[in-house]
Amino acid sequence: MADRTVLVWIVAIVCFVVLMFVTPTIPQDQDYHDFADQREFFGIPNFLNVISNVPFFIVGVIGLMLCYHRNFFKLSLQGELCGWTCFYIGVAAVAFGSSYYHLKPNDARLVWDRLPMTIAFTSIIAIFIIERIDERKGTYAIIPLLLVGVVSIFYWRFYDDLRPYALVQFVPCIAIPAMAILLPPMYTHSSYWLWAAGFYLLAKVEEAADDPIYKWTHQIVSGHTIKHLFAAMVPVFLTLMLAKRDIISERKSLLQIWKISWTKYKGNGVEPENHTITYTSVPIEEESRQ
Secondary structure: HHHHHHHHHHHHHHHHHHHHOOOOOOOOOHHOOOOOOOOOOOOOOOOHHHOOHHHHHHHHHHHHHHHHHOOOOOOOOHHHHHHHHHHHHHHHHHHHHHHHHHHHOOOOHHHHHHHHHHHHHHHHHHHHHHHHHHHHHHHHHHHHHHHHHHHHHHHHHHHHOHHHHHHHHHHHHHHHHHHHOOOOOOOOOOOOOHHHHHHHHHHHHHOHHHHHHHOOOOOOOOHHHOOOHHHHHHHHHHHHHHHHHEOOOOOOOOHHHHHHHHHHHHHHOOOOOOOOOOOOOOOOOOOOOO
């Protein structure tokens, strides 16, 4: 198992080095800071893009409190507590980092917007490793994964290259749904991971459609503001999952559950009955001859 872990790390590092050599540099587009809604209310510039970060703080603080309130989330592994603590700290910090950035959007402030998000992303990966692969390895991976995220931010800031940060942000978008579907969970309500991933995907679409949404809504709300609200639904769904779930005795992946459900659906929900047939010997009486 130790050899396999080392091999995985070596393959990951080699793939990253090759990717850095074969792909061009991705500089930060300065038009990114030019958001559609730049209105000022109550003396606060970019008001809606700033105030829409409040849900992150609320959900982050509630989740952090419930982690330590009489084990409300029924966390059975010590590593889970560390992982979810980092996650909720990152979520709560998004409110401050993103608000600070949107008050005066520029590259220097964008660091503090992306840093807490990266903490949340990398914590989730560690949590998945703890719950579905190996508790010890996942717990030990928390700090290295957090460092990878932090390094990707400062690499972009000093070298104006978004490639490492793009990997840190988008690899979890693929890895988390894939692991949620393929790897058997320890707990019930595993489908909430997919709901969370779906809301994050919608948030990215709304971010890309910032200006069109602002025009479609007759300059009431922009895509970036809605993006904040949809992204905040990710920790909301994960908090609901933690509150509802229980340990399951028979671990089955979502893919296995879906296969079973599909098989029953094809049979119109009726399972074939099993009939047991027992054969007994019947004595044959010979007719007596007259």
